[in-house]
Amino acid sequence: MKKIVIKTLGCKVNxxxxxxxxxxxxxxxxxxSAVGDGMADVVIVNTCTVTRKAAMQSRQAVRRAIRDNPDAxxxxxxxxxxxxxxxxxxxxxxxxxxxxxxxxxxxxQILADLSGYAVPEARATCPDVTGAxxxxxxxxxxxxxxxxxxxxxxxxxxxxxxxxxxPHARGRSRSLPMDQxxxxxxxxxxxxxxxxxxxxxxxxxxxxxxxxxTGLYDLLCRIRDAGAIDRVRVSSIEPAELxxxxxxxxxxxxxxxxxxxxxFHIPLQSGDDGILKRMHRPYRSDFFKxxxxxxxxxxxxxxxxVDTIIGFPGETNDAFENTYALIRSLPVAYLHVFPFSxxxxxxxxxxxxxxxxxVIKQRCRRMRRLGADQRRAFYGRRVGRTAVxxxxxxxDRTDGRLKGLTDNYLPVHFDGPDDxxxxxQKVEVRQLSSDGVPGGIVIP
Numbered sequence: 001m002k003k004i005v006i007k008t009l010g011c012k013v014n015x016x017x018x019x020x021x022x023x024x025x026x027x028x029x030x031x032x033s034a035v036g037d038g039m040a041d042v043v044i045v046n047t048c049t050v051t052r053k054a055a056m057q058s059r060q061a062v063r064r065a066i067r068d069n070p071d072a073x074x075x076x077x078x079x080x081x082x083x084x085x086x087x088x089x090x091x092x093x094x095x096x097x098x099x100x101x102x103x104x105x106x107x108x109q110i111l112a113d114l115s116g117y118a119v120p121e122a123r124a125t126c127p128d129v130t131g132a133x134x135x136x137x138x139x140x141x142x143x144x145x146x147x148x149x150x151x152x153x154x155x156x157x158x159x160x161x162x163x164x165x166x167p168h169a170r171g172r173s174r175s176l177p178m179d180q181x182x183x184x185x186x187x188x189x190x191x192x193x194x195x196x197x198x199x200x201x202x203x204x205x206x207x208x209x210x211x212x213x214t215g216l217y218d219l220l221c222r223i224r225d226a227g228a229i230d231r232v233r234v235s236s237i238e239p240a241e242l243x244x245x246x247x248x249x250x251x252x253x254x255x256x257x258x259x260x261x262x263x264f265h266i267p268l269q270s271g272d273d274g275i276l277k278r279m280h281r282p283y284r285s286d287f288f289k290x291x292x293x294x295x296x297x298x299x300x301x302x303x304x305x306v307d308t309i310i311g312f313p314g315e316t317n318d319a320f321e322n323t324y325a326l327i328r329s330l331p332v333a334y335l336h337v338f339p340f341s342x343x344x345x346x347x348x349x350x351x352x353x354x355x356x357x358x359v360i361k362q363r364c365r366r367m368r369r370l371g372a373d374q375r376r377a378f379y380g381r382r383v384g385r386t387a388v389x390x391x392x393x394x395x396d397r398t399d400g401r402l403k404g405l406t407d408n409y410l411p412v413h414f415d416g417p418d419d420x421x422x423x424x425q426k427v428e429v430r431q432l433s434s435d436g437v438p439g440g441i442v443i444p
Contacts, residue, residue, distance in 0.1 A: 004032045005040040007061050010048025012199045012235050016150035018046045024107035040072050047078035051341035055080050066093035077103050079169035147392045153181050154200030162280045165343040173205040189228035197233045204241025217245045224258035236265040239283050254388055261407040262302035269309045271326030272319035292330045303333035303409040311340040311360030313351035320363050333378040335371030339364050376436050386428045393421045414440045
């Protein structure tokens with residue numbers, strides 16, 4: 001049996017795609033064995049290019065895969081492969097560079113290579129993905145051993161924010177037809193899964209390219225009405241696309257099958273209106289503040305996660321303080337802080353008034369401290385209360401206890417038997433550990 005290793009960098013969409021590729025090969029007639037580490041016959045590196053650091057880490061991962069698996073076929077794919085194919089193809093030991101448009105064909109390509117029907121080649125160019133208009137259906141449902149599987153329902157982005165290379169790496173927004181989404185969720189339900197995480201690059205644009213035109217709200221309603229899975233989570237959604245109707249879907253109680261989880265990850269990027277305009281973000285800071293307050297007003301226990309980009313060109317001390325003050329004023333559950341990374345091919349790459357790296361580092365450090373304080377405050381407000389936890393199928397490596405997530409994205413550790421794996425358990429949160437993790441006991 002051939003062994004395969006898949007190394008994934010970057011976002012949940014990449015993780016979803018890697019798992020689907022791995023599943024297709026494991027379930028193929030050749031019957032690959034997926035291994036986490038160790039010697040393999042095939043290694044796939046699914047790269048990221050969202051920042052310069054991510055691109056560097058992707059190249060390092062490719063070289064490490066070649067060094068650790070000298071006799072393996074090395075396949076490189078993902079967003080950095082789309083943006084810099086010649087650079088990756090020039091690395092000695094790379095057998096294939098596969099663009100994002102053809103990523104879903106990787107299982108067939110590997111099987112053909114190993115059967116001798118095709119000669120692998122490290123292509124020096126990748127077709128332009130910006131003109132792609134069809135959703136590339138993955139060859140298998142992406143579950144990959146997760147308790148909460150990812151399901152990719154959308155790809156690409158039409159926004160072209162001035163800092164972002166992703167539209168060039170992923171192309172325009174494309175959607176998985178609704179009937180195929182529902183069919184995959186039904187299959188996940190039959191396999192015993194209780195929750196699915198809907199992922200995409202610009203998920204709020206879901207359905208706009210379909211005929212007839214539809215939307216994310218309509219899809220969430222159809223998932224709820226089908227009742228094939230207990231709860232649904234959306235990985236990330238842009239501020240202008242989180243409608244009142246979608247928020248209201250999360251108001252449903254625990255007993256509603258197919259309900260939307262009260263957890264919204266909303267990219268802010270900056271709390272300064274001048275910077276938002278330079279970023280080409282279609283909202284102002286007061287809109288974002290009102291949106292978060294609306295979510296919490298209707299869903300007091302909801303988790304709201306926020307992305308910020310620190311050090312965008314022209315970010316003065318006052319502009320940074322505006323972002324800091326906005327985040328501090330909101331009941332944010334967690335905060336992702338990204339230092340600005342100038343990506344060649346984006347307008348911001350040539351913007352003047354770049355912020356010195358030392359200043360960016362200092363501002364990021366301060367913003368991350370704020371995020372840690374708000375996360376702990378969010379966790380602390382849940383102490384003494386009960387919540388329904390979906391128990392994961394592995395125990396915590398540190399304390400050996402069961403672990404799982406509530407619908408509002410609260411991680412909880414507690415004691416219990418393996419029989420609790422992949423079940424919903426009512427847990428009373430009793431305390432926070434020294435490192436801030438909520439711990440509790442099961443309520444019979």
